[in-house]
Amino acid sequence: xxxxxxxxxxxxxxxxxxxxxxxxxxxxxxxxxxxxxxxxxxxxxxxxxxxxxxxxxxxxxxxxxxxxxxxxxxxxxxxxxxxxxxxxxxxxxxxxxxxxxxxxxxxxxxxxxxxxxxxxxxxxxxxxxxxxxxxxxxxxxxxxxxxxxxxxxxxxxxxxxxxxxxxxxxxxxxxxxxxxxxxxxxxxxxxxxxxxxxxxxxxxxxxxxxxxxxxxxxxxxxxxxxxxxxxxxxxxxxxxxxxxxxxxxxxxxxxxxxxxxxxxxxxxxxxxxxxxxxxxxxxxxxxxxxxxxxxxxxxxxxxxxxxxxxxxxxxxxxxxxxxxxxxxxxxxxxxxxxxxxxxxxxxxxxxxxxxxxxx
Amino acid sequence: xxxxxxxxxxxxxxxxxxxxxxxxxxxxxxxxxxxxxxxxxxxxxxxxxxxxxxxxxxxxxxxxxxxxxxxxxxxxxxxxxxxxxxxxxxxxxxxxxxxxxxxxxxxxxxxxxxxxxxxxxxxxxxxxxxxxxxxxxxxxxxxxxxxxxxxxxxxxxxxxxxxxxxxxxxxxxxxxxxxxxxxxxxxxxxxxxxxxxxxxxxxxxxxxxxxxxxxxxxxxxxxxxxxxxxxxxxxxxxxxxxxxxxxxxxxxxxxxxxxxxxxxxxxxxxxxxxxxxxxxxxxxxxxxxxxxxxxxxxxxxxxxxxxxxxxxxxxxxxxxxxxxxxxxxxxxxxxxxxxxxxxxxxxxxxxxxxxxxxx
Numbered sequence: 001x002x003x004x005x006x007x008x009x010x011x012x013x014x015x016x017x018x019x020x021x022x023x024x025x026x027x028x029x030x031x032x033x034x035x036x037x038x039x040x041x042x043x044x045x046x047x048x049x050x051x052x053x054x055x056x057x058x059x060x061x062x063x064x065x066x067x068x069x070x071x072x073x074x075x076x077x078x079x080x081x082x083x084x085x086x087x088x089x090x091x092x093x094x095x096x097x098x099x100x101x102x103x104x105x106x107x108x109x110x111x112x113x114x115x116x117x118x119x120x121x122x123x124x125x126x127x128x129x130x131x132x133x134x135x136x137x138x139x140x141x142x143x144x145x146x147x148x149x150x151x152x153x154x155x156x157x158x159x160x161x162x163x164x165x166x167x168x169x170x171x172x173x174x175x176x177x178x179x180x181x182x183x184x185x186x187x188x189x190x191x192x193x194x195x196x197x198x199x200x201x202x203x204x205x206x207x208x209x210x211x212x213x214x215x216x217x218x219x220x221x222x223x224x225x226x227x228x229x230x231x232x233x234x235x236x237x238x239x240x241x242x243x244x245x246x247x248x249x250x251x252x253x254x255x256x257x258x259x260x261x262x263x264x265x266x267x268x269x270x271x272x273x274x275x276x277x278x279x280x281x282x283x284x285x286x287x288x289x290x291x292x293x294x295x296x297x298x299x300x301x302x303x304x305x306x307x308x309x310x311x312x313x314x315x316x317x318x319x320x321x322x323x324x325x326x327x328x329x330x331x332x333x334x335x336x337x338x339x340x341x342x343x344x345x346x347x348x349x350x351x352x353x354x355x356x357x358x359x
Numbered sequence: 360x361x362x363x364x365x366x367x368x369x370x371x372x373x374x375x376x377x378x379x380x381x382x383x384x385x386x387x388x389x390x391x392x393x394x395x396x397x398x399x400x401x402x403x404x405x406x407x408x409x410x411x412x413x414x415x416x417x418x419x420x421x422x423x424x425x426x427x428x429x430x431x432x433x434x435x436x437x438x439x440x441x442x443x444x445x446x447x448x449x450x451x452x453x454x455x456x457x458x459x460x461x462x463x464x465x466x467x468x469x470x471x472x473x474x475x476x477x478x479x480x481x482x483x484x485x486x487x488x489x490x491x492x493x494x495x496x497x498x499x500x501x502x503x504x505x506x507x508x509x510x511x512x513x514x515x516x517x518x519x520x521x522x523x524x525x526x527x528x529x530x531x532x533x534x535x536x537x538x539x540x541x542x543x544x545x546x547x548x549x550x551x552x553x554x555x556x557x558x559x560x561x562x563x564x565x566x567x568x569x570x571x572x573x574x575x576x577x578x579x580x581x582x583x584x585x586x587x588x589x590x591x592x593x594x595x596x597x598x599x600x601x602x603x604x605x606x607x608x609x610x611x612x613x614x615x616x617x618x619x620x621x622x623x624x625x626x627x628x629x630x631x632x633x634x635x636x637x638x639x640x641x642x643x644x645x646x647x648x649x650x651x652x653x654x655x656x657x658x659x660x661x662x663x664x665x666x667x668x669x670x671x672x673x674x675x676x677x678x679x680x681x682x683x684x685x686x687x688x689x690x691x692x693x694x695x696x697x698x699x700x701x702x703x704x705x706x707x708x709x710x711x712x713x714x715x716x717x718x
Binding site: 074075076077078079081106107108109111113149150151152153154156164166174176178179180181182183199201202207208209226227228231232233235236237238239240242243245246250251252253256257258274275285286287289290291295296299300302303306307310311312313314317318319320322 | 433434435436437438440465466467468470472508509510511512513515523525533535537538539540541542558560561566567568585586587590591592594595596597598599601602604605609610611612615616617633634644645646648649650654655658659661662665666669670671672673676677678679681
C-alpha cells in the first residue's frame with residue numbers, strides 16, 4: 001500500500017476494536033488505545049499502531065494476557081511493587097502511574113516498580129499523567145537486549161528509555177523522553193525504509209567494530225549507549241541504561257539485562273528467566289511537597305523562556321525545549337490526521353481481516 | 360614544586376586544620392574533610408584538595424559561611440527542602456543526605472532538594488551514604504554555567520552531575536557518578552597540564568564552531584552535553600543536564616541555568632539572582648520498601664557478575680562496572696598515598712603559610 005493519512009478518530013476506533021477482539025475489558029482497551037495512539041500523535045511512529053500487530057501476535061503466543069489482574073504485591077507509604085500479570089504494558093503502566101500519583105498525594109512522592117509486564121509504548125505518555133496533578137512525573141522501562149555496553153560485543157541491555165515531565169505555568173510543560181542509546185531503534189527503522197546509512201557511532205557489528213548498516217542488528221550487531229564511544233562518554237550512556245534496568249527490574253523482580261524477553265513473538269523468551277516479564281519504574285513528586293506549586297511553575301516559565309531565547313549558532317535552528325517537537329506534532333496530527341507508512345498499513349489491514357473488522 | 364605523593368592521613372589532617380582555621384565547627388570540619396578527601400582517594404583529583412584554596416577564597420569573599428545554620432524549611436513524609444545557609448556544600452550535602460535517609464526509614468523513600476549551598480565535591484560520596492542502610496542513594500547538583508545546550512552558543516547549564524549508588528551482596532556496590540557533559544571539566548584540566556588537544560565533540564568555540572583547544576572555556580567557549588552533537592544525541596545530554604538543574608534548583612529555590620553563581624571568587628555572582636546559592640537534589644530509597652533486601656542484593660550480584668563477564672572486543676579491555684575504577688583507586692591510595700600535582704602542592708603550601716600551618 002501507499003502511505004496514507006488517517007484521522008486520529010478512525011485510527012483510535014480501529015485500535016480500540018482490536019484490543020476488544022483480543023479480549024481486553026472495555027476500560028482497559030480504552031486505556032491501551034489512548035496510550036498507543038499517543039505515540040502516533042506525538043510523532044514517535046515506531047511506538048504507535050506500527051506495533052499493534054506485534055501485540056496481537058504476542059497475545060496469540062499466550063505471552064500477553066488480555067485480562068490481567070494487576071495488583072500491588074508490596075508497599076510502603078511512598079512505594080509499591082506492582083505485578084502486571086503479563087498484561088499489555090499499555091494497560092499496566094497507566095495503572096502503576098496512578099498508584100504513584102495516589103502515593104504522592106499522601107506521602108509527597110510515589111515510586112512504583114513493576115514486574116511481569118510487557119512493552120508499554122512511549123514513556124512520555126505515562127510520565128505526563130502527573131502533570132494535571134501539579135506533580136513531576138517519571139517513567140522508565142527496560143527492554144529486550146539490543147545494546148552493547150562500552151567495550152562489550154554482547155548485547156546486554158535494552159534501549160531503556162527515561163521520561164521526565166515537569167509542569168510550568170503559561171509555558172507548555174518540559175517533557176524529556178529518550179532512549180539511553182545514541183539513537184533509538186525507531187531511527188534505524190526509518191533509515192532501513194529509506195535505504196540510507198546510519199552515522200558512525202550508532203551501531204556496531206557482531207565483533208564490536210564500526211558499522212553504518214542500519215540492518216546490522218539482524219546480523220548480531222548492537223546499538224551503542226549514548227556517547228557513541230568511550231572517549232565521548234559512552235560509559236555514561238551505559239550507566240544510564242544500567243540504572244533504568246536495575247530500577248525497573250531488579251527492584252521489582254522482573255527480568256533484567258540479557259534475560260529480558262524479546263518484544264516479538266518469533267523470538268522465544270530466554271529459557272532461564274531471572275524474574276517475571278519485563279520491568280518498569282514510575283515516579284510522581286508533588287510539587288508542593290517541596291515549595292508552593294505556583295512559585296515553582298513561575299520559575300519553570302522563566303527557566304523555559306530564558307533557554308528558549310538562547311542565541312544559537314544558526315538563526316534558523318533555535319534551542320529546542322524538551323517536549324516541543326512532540327507537542328507540535330500532537331496539535332498538528334489531531335487536526336490533520338496521522339501519516340501511516342504503507343507497510344504499516346498492510347499490516348493493519350491484515351489484522352483487520354483476521355478479526356473481520358472494517359478498516 | 361614537583362608532583363608528590365602524600366599519605367591520606369597527612370592530607371586529611373591538613374585539610375581538617377584549614378577548615379577549622381576558616382571557622383568551621385569541629386564536627387563540620389570533619390564532615391567536610393571526609394567528603395573532600397573522598398575525591399582524592401577515588402581518583403577524581405579535580406574535586407579534592409585541588410579545590411581547597413578556592414573554598415578558602417570564597418570564604419574570604421564572604422560567599423561561603425563557615426558556621427551555617429542548615430535547616431529544613433519545608434517538608435512532607437517523603438520530602439524536604441533544606442536551606443544550606445550559604446555553607447560549604449561539603450557540609451550541607453551530607454546533612455541533606457542524612458535527612459533523605461531518615462525520611463526513607465519511615466516513608467520508604469526520602470527526597471531532599473537543597474538551596475543556598477555551594478560546591479559539594481563529588482556526587483558519588485553523598486549517594487554512597489545510603490549503602491550501609493541497604494538503600495539506593497542518589498545525588499545531583501547544578502553548577503556554574505559552562506555548557507551550551509544543543510544549537511546554543513550561550514552557556515546556560517553547568518556540568519550538572521548525577522550519582523546513583525546501589526548496594527549488592529558479595530559484589531561491590533554499583534556506583535555511577537558522572538557529569539552530564541561529554542567530558543567533565545577535570546578532564547580538560549588534565550589536557551591543559553599535558554598541553555594536549557581535546558577530542559572533537561568535547562568543546563565548542565564562542566561562536567559554536569568545533570574546537571579542540573582545552574583552554575577554549577577561557578575564551579568564551581563551552582562544554583557540550585553528553586552525545587557531542589545532535590546526530591549523536593546531544594539533545595539527550597541536554598535533557599539530563601536540564602533535569603538535574605530543575606530538580607536541584609527550581610524545586611528548592613536556588614539559582615538555576617545561567618544564574619548559577621560561579622565557583623571561583625574572581626568571578627562575581629550574577630547581579631539578578633533568581634534564587635539562593637546553588638542547588639542540590641538527593642534521594643534515598645529503602646530496598647525493602649520494594650522487596651526483601653537480601654533478594655535484591657543477590658540479584659544485583661547476578662546482574663554485576665553477568666555484565667562483568669561480557670565478551671569484549673579486546674580481551675585486555677573488560678567491561679567496567681560503574682564504580683570499579685574509583686573503588687580500586689580508593690583501596691590503592693589509602694595504602695600508598697595520594698599523588699598531588701606540583702601546581703596543587705604550591706597552592707596548598709600557600710594556604711598553609713596563610714594560616715601558619717605546618718605542611
